[in-house]
Amino acid sequence: MDTDVIVVGAGPTGLMLACELALAGVRTRIVERRDAPQPDSRALTLHPRSVELMDQRGLADRFLALGRTVPGWHFAGLDTRLDFGALDSRHGYTLFLAQARTEALLEERARELGVEIHRGREVTGLRQDPDGVEVGVRGPDGPETVRASYAVGCDGGRSIVRQEAGIAFPGTDETLTGILGDFASADPGSLGRLRAEGALAVPLEGGLTRFVLIDPVRMRTPAAEPVTIEEFRESLIRICGSDCGVDRPRWLSRFGNATRLAERYRSGRVLLAGDAAHIHFPAAGQGLNTGLQDAMNLGWKLAAEILGWAPPGLLDTYHEERHPVGAAVTENTEVQTLLAELALVPSYRRPATALRRLIDELLGIEEVNRRIAGRVSALAVGYPAAGPDADPLVGTRMPDVPLSIAGSAASRVYELLHEGRFVLLNLAGEQGFDAGEGRAGRVRAVTSSTTGHAGLDAVAEVLVRPDGHVAWATRTTAAAARRTERYAALAAWAGTS
Secondary structure, eight states: OOEEEEEEOOSHHHHHHHHHHHHTTOOEEEEESSSSOOOSOSOOEEOHHHHHHHHHTTOHHHHHHHSEEESEEOSTTOSSOEEGGGSSSTTOSEEEOOHHHHHHHHHHHHHHTTOEEEESOEEEEEEEETTEEEEEEEETTEEEEEEEEEEEEOSOTTOHHHHHHTOOOOEEOOOOEEEEEEEEEOOGGGHHHHHHTTOEEEEOGGGOEEEEEOOTTTTTSOTTSOOOHHHHHHHHHHHHSSOTTOEEEEEEEEEEOOEEEOSOSEETTEEEOGGGTEEOOOGGGOHHHHHHHHHHHHHHHHHHHHHTOOOTTTTTHHHHHHHHHHHHHHHHHHHHHHHHHHTTSGGGHHHHHHHHHHHHHHHTSHHHHHHHHHHHHSTTOOOOOSSTTSOTTTTSBOOOOBEEOTTOSOOBGGGGGTTSOEEEEEOSOOTTOOSOTTOTTTEEEEEOEEOOOGGGTTOOEEEEOTTSBEEEEEOOOOHHHHHHHHHHHHHHHHOOO
16 A cells, blocks of 8 residues: 555645544545645634634644634524524634635644645546555656555545545535625725625735625626626625725635535545535535534544454444534525525515514524524534433533543643543542553543533543544443443444453
8 A cells, every 4th residue: 555545635624634544643645636725715714613623632722823713603694693602612612714724734733743745636536446445646747546545535526536436416506606705905994884784894814805795686697607806896886885995806706505415425445524525505604614523523433444443333433423414514504595595586585584583583592592503613513322221421522621630731621632542531430440451552541530510410431532522421330330331332432452
């Protein structure tokens, strides 16, 4: 094998996945069609769960140093904001950070971990057999074939990896488009009027201002049609009565609401993540975040398979867990897009405005707001438990509770996850507690006390997965019975000793 895993695409998803694989000791090579990192940033935000993932790997400070925190977010552009601060997280905010910055930070980390990143290389074909995958690549020195144990397509909505693997991509074609523009010149005094009409106008680095809008007159224009500055100015005038003084465009783009979800996230030795697995309208900024979370779920499972300790069926749980998440995200973005579109269609404008007003009022109800905020932020994402007798914690995201560990500098759960291993947390104070002979390299056993947390009442032990979700928990008080449960859980998730 030339490498263990070939990752196609050096966007946020591909870079995050490569970091996870390399952290586990897996040889990883990224091939990317572009010669250099993309300077323009379609996405601008990291949601709470994505910041938590960075925290779990000891990277959060790098991101926070370059970004700006925003206490809430929006749903369908409605006035009542989603209150991320009310959620159970140390990172109850949106981190405003350009995608180019996110990619640069992840690339920096990938290189620290020894990932090979090869730019200017386009994938031309893919073939798999029972023992591996051969990927055809065309680069500066001509065509070559790279052989790996597995290949992962992180190469966007037009994924060549998905096509070559024969994975269907069902869904709907675009019926609506919007436009995006980054301008070096804009009139700050006119931005309030534009925002009042539901368009987005936000300052970016380097003195740029980003505008994102849907023009009712132009919203059926195909996404492939280039955007001109003249069109942008005309659309702004139609929407708010002013062209907002836009000039010196840095980037102009049109985007559509085509919505598709890969039929399978895995086909043999080929897997998909990020936009290669799901595309949708960029409502509430969920696309990049969902891709990062795909990568976090897949990385340790694929590493386990390659390193030879994966329990039977572990890698298949990637599709089982993440495909429903992709379906939920594509569904909620379709809902948000429809709420915006109907208000722009003259025959539906009056009832659509009333519907938006009603949903806006519902968002003012604390429990409704919390539930939708949990979905958009991905803090509410949970995975199915293995059986009906599983503890309610199983599959949920492990809260970052404070800990008191003798002889350790770690003071909370996420600090124990920096190495990408399982954490077996003993809250019952049992002596001689361990993860089983032979598992020390992949399971960290810790005895600790913790301050009260509603979700951990009476919990004696918790096995936390490398991606921060709960694999197993028990409230059993008898030490012998608990030991039996523990070893069964370790075998099911972390392999035999």
